[in-house]
Amino acid sequence: MSQNATQFPPLKNDLLLRTLRGEQVERPPCWIMRQAGRYLPEYHEVKGKRDFFETCRNAEIASEITIQPIRHFKGLIDAAIIFSDILVIPQAMGMKVEMIEGKGPSFPRPLRTVDEVQKVLDYQVDVLKELDWAFKSISLTRTKLDGEVPLFGFCGGPWTLLVYMSEGGGSHLFRFAKQWINEHPDLSKKLLQKITDVAVEFLCQQVAAGAQVLQVFESWGGELSSMDFDEFSLPYLKQISEKVPKRLQGLGINEHIPIIVFAKNSWYALDKLCSLNFDAVSLDWSWDPKQALAINKGRVTLQGNLDPGVMYGSKETITKKVAYMIDRFGGGKKNYIVNFGHGTSPFMDPEQIRFFLQECHRLGSK
Template sequence: MTRPADALAGPLAGSAFLKAVRGEPVPHTPVWYMRQAGRSLPEYLRVREGVAMLDACADPDLVVEITLQPVRRYGVDAAIFFSDIVLPLKAVGVDLDIKPGVGPVVAEPVRTVADVERIPDLTPEHVPFITEAVRGLVGELAVTNGGTPLIGFAGAPFTVASYLVEGGPSKEHARTKAMMFGAPDVWDALMRKIAGISAAFLEVQVAAGASAVQLFDSWAGALTPADYEQYVMPHSARVLARVGQLGVPRIHFGVGTTNLLPLMAEAGADVVGVDWRTPLGHAIPLVGDRAVQGNLDPTLVFAPADVMTARAAEIVEAGRAARGHVFNLGHGVIPSTDPDQLKRLTEFVQSYPVE
């Protein structure tokens, strides 16, 4: 699968977001928000009414509309593809669903190598709706706010594996770690399988026109650095290496990963996402000569506007020490967030002096 030759040329190449992730001078600090596509927006709740999450993710028209909503409302510098980390598994035939208030639930959790082997590899033929949605989005985004890049999205192998092994969300990841430590052959087979699926899912998005990608490792913070380096990092690196061949910037983000930041950078990221628990100034030396993304505490959007913007200013100032800085929350938008407050935050960051 090849990247269109002119995909990073033209007006998007000069976008603040793509300049920042490449470490180039920017006209303003670019800003976008994880989980900006939906959750808190009334227009999102209207179009999602009566539509299950995975059904929405497989409807190209809905994906285009939902992805565009925050770009229209906030004027953010990048769009994030509306999807879910388990969608590729559903597409290849894994029996799972997203239950409201619970999260992804897998009917038959993975226990053996035979279970892994029954999971097909992902091909573009499994997800034609993704290609259609991305192409539609790229066309719309080219004329939105003067041209807005699209970020492709996939779950990292450890996080996806946790859902497959646990059968659903878990705080302790006990079964996951039991397999990792006690059945390394099954673990390795599963992680290789998921790495292949995640990489292929990102490749489909990039081939259709996405300008960058984010690999999202929600649960990696449950690991020690030594265990991450041995059991997880090689598989995330495999995903990032495959996508890197397509010439797009790669963002790597995890939650609670202060102790893993150097390894997450080493895995192949061009940009390392930093959650709100780690001061950005502390994180920047840990990731090497790379751009960073983050990292306002999502709850600060509920604070008075002057408190929120004062904290945002501190983050923008700290980001100057990095090769490049993309402003974001330190995790996703909270569903009860006031959209008007996010609009204020966006305008504040974009208008903050770059020198």
């Protein structure tokens, strides 16, 4: 069902969408990656003893967790992002993924042989069926938000998902992922293409369910050399940026749905990412904003890039670093979205984040 056929409450705060359209705005919009989650006490109350993916698949609970930061920081956050995970695509492709307390995501049977990869390539993915729960969560959340802020849908970048699928979880060495692209580059590209095809459909169906803006998380982009990024990440990100709008039209959705790409630590790729069909590029904290502005040359909106660790500092430190960031992004009244350079941590104090958000409003409105 397309957004045109679904009756959702009218949007009351379109600051993020106006910014992504390149309009002059009264202040930079602000949201935070991983803004819904473990640092909020109410998250633990709602999640209870359910495991992570069980929580994601329960539309009522996922929608509640998505809305918690909007409610907790009333009037301070300009977008909600659906509570889910990038690894739902490998799950839809027939792989088992577990979330282990204290360790993170784990694949009991990661891709280590050609035969295992071929099985995944041969697996017929029915996105609407396999990820039906995700679309239900989005539709319910969009309704419950009552138009307060726009709702993000998202997916993992193809290279990042290949890393998890081959490493079996997070990694420090990236041995198996690097082995795949160097020992079996053609097979790796077939797998990346399959992931891309699923990602495109997943993103578009999230929009059909009610998502108003999208983000692609290429979280392990910086583990590739510049040469390998051009071969094993950039072409697939480019496909996503070009195919999503076309597929949305095929679904009867003719309005422009903005897409943001976040390729963490991929400093060498910024110019190329700004030349793709994305509406915004999100930056990690390693960037000097003025350097990023100089490379971008006004082509897209930039998002970021405060080090989340600043939340462990004093209020004076937060004020100083937020002021520096907004100032060096040109004051934030055009083509800029405030965000962290990565996600929140479960150890962060919500009141520190509240102060950060308040300072973003105050300093961004000057």
